[in-house]
Amino acid sequence: MSSEPADARVTVPPPGRLPRLRRWARRTAIALAAMLALVTCASFGYNALTAHRATPPPGQSYVRAADVRTRYRVWGTTGGPVVLVHGAFESADTWSRLAPVIARDHRVYALDLTGAGYSARRGPYTAGHLATQLLGFLDAMGLGAHGQRPLLVAHSSGAAVAAEATLRAPGRIGGLLMLDGDALNTGAGSRTPIGDVLINPYRTSLLRLGLRSDWLIRTFYNAQCGPSCPPLDHAGTQVWRRPYQVAGGESGLWGSLAAGNPGLPAARVARLRESGVPTSVVFGADDGIFGKDAPAQTAVRIGAPPATLIPGGRHLTMISDPTTVATAIEALAARAGR
Numbered sequence: 001m002s003s004e005p006a007d008a009r010v011t012v013p014p015p016g017r018l019p020r021l022r023r024w025a026r027r028t029a030i031a032l033a034a035m036l037a038l039v040t041c042a043s044f045g046y047n048a049l050t051a052h053r054a055t056p057p058p059g060q061s062y063v064r065a066a067d068v069r070t071r072y073r074v075w076g077t078t079g080g081p082v083v084l085v086h087g088a089f090e091s092a093d094t095w096s097r098l099a100p101v102i103a104r105d106h107r108v109y110a111l112d113l114t115g116a117g118y119s120a121r122r123g124p125y126t127a128g129h130l131a132t133q134l135l136g137f138l139d140a141m142g143l144g145a146h147g148q149r150p151l152l153v154a155h156s157s158g159a160a161v162a163a164e165a166t167l168r169a170p171g172r173i174g175g176l177l178m179l180d181g182d183a184l185n186t187g188a189g190s191r192t193p194i195g196d197v198l199i200n201p202y203r204t205s206l207l208r209l210g211l212r213s214d215w216l217i218r219t220f221y222n223a224q225c226g227p228s229c230p231p232l233d234h235a236g237t238q239v240w241r242r243p244y245q246v247a248g249g250e251s252g253l254w255g256s257l258a259a260g261n262p263g264l265p266a267a268r269v270a271r272l273r274e275s276g277v278p279t280s281v282v283f284g285a286d287d288g289i290f291g292k293d294a295p296a297q298t299a300v301r302i303g304a305p306p307a308t309l310i311p312g313g314r315h316l317t318m319i320s321d322p323t324t325v326a327t328a329i330e331a332l333a334a335r336a337g338r
Contacts, residue, residue: 040201054245056118065111066136071118072111076103080151080174080333081143084110085134087156087181088261091117093239094155097230098322102329109150111137113161114252117243121252127185127262131164135172144172151175151333155318156289157261159183163269163302170275175336177280177329180287180315182298185263207250211241221316226286228312228320266301273303280304280332282325284313 062071073092082102084095092110099108112119113130123129134152138144151174154162159181166173210216217237221229232240244253272279279302283295295307308328310321318325 053247053249054242056246057242060118062119063137063140065134065140066132068114068122068133068136069120070111070114070133070137070140072109072137072141073099075099075108076106079106081148082106082108082329082333083134083138083143083150083152084108085152085154085158085162086110086113086116087154087158088256089116089240090155090158091239091243093117094316095318098318098325101322101326105330106151106333109137109141109143112243113158115256116252118246121248121255123255123259125252125256125259125262127160127164127264130161130262131168134161134165135169138172144169149174151177151329151336153177153179153329154181155179156181156315157263160185160262160264160269163264163272166275166277167268167271170277173277175278175280175332176272176302177282177332178298178302178304179282179325180284180289180317182290182294182301183264183269184266185260186266203254204250207244207253211244217241224289224314225316226284226312226314226320229316230319270301273301278332278336280328280335281307282317282328283307283309284315284317284320285309285311286313287315287317289315 056071060071061073062069064070071092073095084092084099086092086094091112095108095110099110102108111134114120114122114133115125119133135144138150142148143150149172152162152166154177156179159178160183162176163178163183166176214232214234214237217240218232221232221240230236243249281295281299281302281304283290283298287294295309299305299307308324310317310324313321313324
């Protein structure tokens with residue numbers, strides 16, 4: 001009898017089984033390689049067929065802001081200036097419900113930050129570079145001088161851009177309102193790795209397929225905006241998709257995703273307390289992008305009064321609750337003597 005333990009013995013496959021396994025493995029590998037080649041060819045073909053780029057809507061206004069050809073919109077003709085700074089995946093058009101309400105008593109400006117909207121794409125897509133563009137926009141529009149210091153209203157990741165601009169030039173800013181944003185480089189401001197995981201030609205195909213889907217755009221919009229927002233018709237979906245279909249739109253998107261949403265260290269954001277600029281914080285009470293403690297913590301961090309919470313509001317409160325947001329802006333304007 002063998003002295004080897006029973007569990008140490010090697011089980012030998014029955015005759016003919018090992019060659020069959022090898023044949024099946026080889027056939028599976030060949031099938032997968034053929035499928036990958038087919039998908040790759042289809043992706044290249046689809047990308048070639050959809051290579052034509054859209055053009056910006058007619059009648060747009062542009063100005064040179066620092067090193068960026070910047071598209072902007074204006075509402076109102078009288079009153080103190082208010083400058084609206086959008087967040088990630090947004091544009092000046094995102095403010096189209098709120099801006100007319102504010103414009104009853106103010107001159108209102110909204111710009112497209114580089115990497116979004118119809119402004120030229122020019123990286124790096126960091127809070128510092130975007131703040132340079134914002135301050136350049138104030139220069140170009142003649143804002144920031146004595147008596148013309150604007151209120152900055154910044155949404156989501158735009159809060160970091162406006163905060164950095166305020167810290168660089170506090171004497172040029174009349175007030176800062178953070179709307180659904182904490183300006184931090186953590187949490188909602190973290191880097192998005194999707195551009196690293198997906199490679200071309202596949203990521204281009206997936207992006208273009210996604211942009212062509214009204215259903216997908218509406219799904220994201222409804223999730224972030226909530227039931228109080230007006231539904232998106234086809235023209236409404238165009239407002240969200242078209243900026244990524246113009247020349248440079250795709251590269252700007254991937255560059256922005258690689259950089260991550262603009263954000264600042266908490267210690268730098270806290271320096272707003274020492275800036276002398278009046279601040280305010282407004283959040284949707286049901287904003288799923290941030291934790292429940294974010295509004296109160298943000299207000300304490302920047303030395304603002306207790307945060308205003310909009311009942312039922314989600315992340316796009318400038319669309320869902322423009323009157324409430326406008327009231328908060330007016331309260332900040334009164335504190336700032338605007």
